[in-house]
Amino acid sequence: MAQAGTRNRPLSPHLQIWRWGPHMFVSILHRVTGSGNVLGLAILLWWLGALASGPGAYAFFAQVMTSPIGYIVLVGVSWSFFTHMMSGLRHFVLDIGAGYELEINKIWSIACPVLGVILTVLFWAILLLR
Amino acid sequence: MGNGTSIGRVRGLGSAKAGPHHWLQQRYTAIGNLLLGLWFAISILLMPNLSYAAVTEWLGSPIPATAMALLIISTIWHARLGLQVLFEDYVHDDGSKFAVLAILNLVSFAAAAFGLFCVIRLALGGA
Numbered sequence: 001m002a003q004a005g006t007r008n009r010p011l012s013p014h015l016q017i018w019r020w021g022p023h024m025f026v027s028i029l030h031r032v033t034g035s036g037n038v039l040g041l042a043i044l045l046w047w048l049g050a051l052a053s054g055p056g057a058y059a060f061f062a063q064v065m066t067s068p069i070g071y072i073v074l075v076g077v078s079w080s081f082f083t084h085m086m087s088g089l090r091h092f093v094l095d096i097g098a099g100y101e102l103e104i105n106k107i108w109s110i111a112c113p114v115l116g117v118i119l120t121v122l123f124w125a126i127l128l129l130r
Numbered sequence: 131m132g133n134g135t136s137i138g139r140v141r142g143l144g145s146a147k148a149g150p151h152h153w154l155q156q157r158y159t160a161i162g163n164l165l166l167g168l169w170f171a172i173s174i175l176l177m178p179n180l181s182y183a184a185v186t187e188w189l190g191s192p193i194p195a196t197a198m199a200l201l202i203i204s205t206i207w208h209a210r211l212g213l214q215v216l217f218e219d220y221v222h223d224d225g226s227k228f229a230v231l232a233i234l235n236l237v238s239f240a241a242a243a244f245g246l247f248c249v250i251r252l253a254l255g256g257a
Binding site for chain 1: 157160163164167171174175180182185186189198202205206209212213216241244245247248249251252
């Protein structure tokens with residue numbers, strides 16, 4: 001070890017070496033949306049805290065979240081949630097050793113983020129148009 | 131860690147043997163998140179409106195309160211595991227890594243405790 005770190009050893013190729021494909025995009029998107037979901041958790045906790053604090057606190061929460069910026073944030077975290085859910089389901093399939101064939105892998109790498117957007121649109125359409 | 135024999139140079143540098151446990155817990159909580167997250171999204175859509183009265187009445191009943199408590203535990207646990215991997219990947223300095231992981235643990239437990247307290251207060255009629 002003492003010598004191993006100092007020797008000029010070859011590094012494994014990283015992002016800029018490979019030709020870009022959908023599988024790389026969906027992999028990075030999974031990490032990005034997973035981190036984004038932390039903001040969703042914070043809003044969920046604020047929501048619960050406002051509910052537990054009383055009508056005044058809830059009115060303030062509702063006022064912030066129904067402002068234009070509030071809607072943008074809520075649409076964003078719902079997109080992050082549904083997208084992470086779809087790419088997470090993809091991970092379950094990969095975990096059992098399936099879905100590595102090039103064509104199949106490419107199809108689901110594209111389908112997962114698209115399904116995430118569709119679920120987000122459906123959710124808000126039902127919520128606002130009911 | 132010695133410099134003498136070849137075994138002495140690599141001893142202690144292998145896996146900590148805790149990886150599979152972390153990996154599996156990430157999957158178990160993911161299954162929980164899938165079920166509870168879908169339950170939450172559908173519940174939001176099924177509620178007549180999202181007024182204070184409607185939501186507190188909903189969270190005051192036993193099954194939604196239980197599911198919300200489980201949602202808090204499962205999602206925050208999953209987030210803690212995921213963020214740990216994130217920090218281990220991107221924070222290279224040992225001291226900083228220890229610090230962010232210590233903070234992550236404190237914030238995760240505090241967040242879960244806060245969420246559970248709020249649900250219990252709503253469910254038991256304190257609010």
